[in-house]
Amino acid sequence: MLSAAAIVMLCASTVLAQSTTQTCRPAQVIPLVGVEAAAKITIEPPAPGPLASRGVVVLTYCAENMRVAPVFGPAALAVSPRVGHVHVTVDGAPWHWADASGNPIILQGLRPGKHKVLLELVDANHQPIDRGAVSFEVPANAAEAVPSSQGTTRKDIARHDLSVSGREVIQVLVEFAPGMVAPRHSHPGEEMAYVVEGVLEYQIDGKPPVTLKAGEALFIPAGTMHAARNVGSGKGVELATYIVEKGKPLLTLANREDEQ
Numbered sequence: 001m002l003s004a005a006a007i008v009m010l011c012a013s014t015v016l017a018q019s020t021t022q023t024c025r026p027a028q029v030i031p032l033v034g035v036e037a038a039a040k041i042t043i044e045p046p047a048p049g050p051l052a053s054r055g056v057v058v059l060t061y062c063a064e065n066m067r068v069a070p071v072f073g074p075a076a077l078a079v080s081p082r083v084g085h086v087h088v089t090v091d092g093a094p095w096h097w098a099d100a101s102g103n104p105i106i107l108q109g110l111r112p113g114k115h116k117v118l119l120e121l122v123d124a125n126h127q128p129i130d131r132g133a134v135s136f137e138v139p140a141n142a143a144e145a146v147p148s149s150q151g152t153t154r155k156d157i158a159r160h161d162l163s164v165s166g167r168e169v170i171q172v173l174v175e176f177a178p179g180m181v182a183p184r185h186s187h188p189g190e191e192m193a194y195v196v197e198g199v200l201e202y203q204i205d206g207k208p209p210v211t212l213k214a215g216e217a218l219f220i221p222a223g224t225m226h227a228a229r230n231v232g233s234g235k236g237v238e239l240a241t242y243i244v245e246k247g248k249p250l251l252t253l254a255n256r257e258d259e260q
Contacts, residue, residue, distance in 0.1 A: 036082060039066040040130040041121040055112070055138045059105040061086070063121055066129075068102035076124035084129065087120040087249060094156055095172075097185065097251040098126075109152070109180065112140040126248065152176050162243070170242040170250065176200065176230035184227045184254035189244030191220040193228075198236030203227045225254050 043061045050056035069083045076083060085100035090107075096118075099105060105119075114137045121130040157171040167189070176182070176198070184205075193202065194217040201211045202218055205225040212218055220226055222244075230236035244250060 036080070037065045038130075039082060039084070039121060040064050041086070041119055041132045043119060043132040043134050045134065046136050051136065052139060055108065055110065057105075057107045057110070057117075057136065057138075059107075059117070059119075059134065061105070061119060061132070063102075066121065068100060070100040072100075072124050072126075074125050079124070082123065084121060084123045087122055087126070087128075089118040089120070091115055091117075093154070095154070095250050096120075097253055098122075098249040099253055101253075109177075110138050112138050152180055152182065157239070161246070166246055167243060168246045170244065172240045172242070174238045174240055176228070176236035176238070178230055178232065178234060178236075180230045180236075182228040184225045185251050186223050186225050186254075187220075187242055187244055187250060187252075188248040189222045189242055191243075192241045193218045193220060194239045194241070196237040196239050198230060198234055199232035200236045200238060201229045201231045203229075 041061055041063055043059065047058040047060075050058055063084065063086070065082070067081055067083045068085055070085070071079065071083045072085075085098055086105075087096045087098055088105060089096040090110075114135065116133060116135045118131060118133050120128050121132075122128050153175045155173045157173055159168060159170045161168050173196070174182075184203075193200075193212075195212045195214050197214050199211060199213050201209050202220075203209045203226060204220060210218060211231065228238070242250065
């Protein structure tokens with residue numbers, strides 16, 4: 001599943017931060033003639049109010065000379081103006097998720113202390129074009145304001161190619177703090193979720209919620225939006241096994257429009 005983490009850094013003045021997106025120029029909406037200007041990503045520091053009071057990181061970014069859109073695959077590389085999305089990596093984790101909404105990225109649940117987030121601007125085939133890193137610190141008093149959301153931790157157990165071309169198996173151990181929610185997301189392949197400890201509730205799109213105790217498992221079809229929540233009084237632990245397409249982000253968050 002995913003870590004309900006947050007994103008972004010920048011140690012710049014407020015004036016400089018405001019100028020970054022104000023001067024950013026998204027790609028035009030009509031086909032371009034000639035060589036397109038280089039695409040780059042511009043990131044503002046997290047909004048100070050939510051970060052200080054609740055430990056919530058709100059990251060605004062701009063993809064200059066690129067349209068952020070949920071369009072994927074090699075055929076989309078010829079689209080003009082160019083389209084792409086962002087890959088988000090928190091604290092140097094070995095995994096990332098893709099966001100193609102173009103909306104600010106909002107993360108909650110990071111532990112108090114210093115964090116670093118990487119945003120990569122990628123093309124429709126997930127190849128990096130530009131990147132930006134943002135560092136910030138979650139204050140200790142913010143954790144007291146949101147005691148039910150202390151985040152999740154993930155530990156990669158195994159990753160191996162399969163005999164089927166272009167597929168791989170990945171196993172990840174995920175720990176959920178009490179009350180922690182992993183928001184709606186999908187994977188580029190099937191997932192088998194096995195509850196090792198605690199009680200977890202799963203919500204798969206189009207189906208009623210399912211509550212699993214330790215020793216129980218759930219199959220999640222490829223590309224299906226789903227969410228998970230720790231509904232027990234203690235820690236929840238899940239062993240997630242993914243059979244997925246190689247080269248694609250392991251996790252893609254639901255677009256904000258889909259949540260409405």
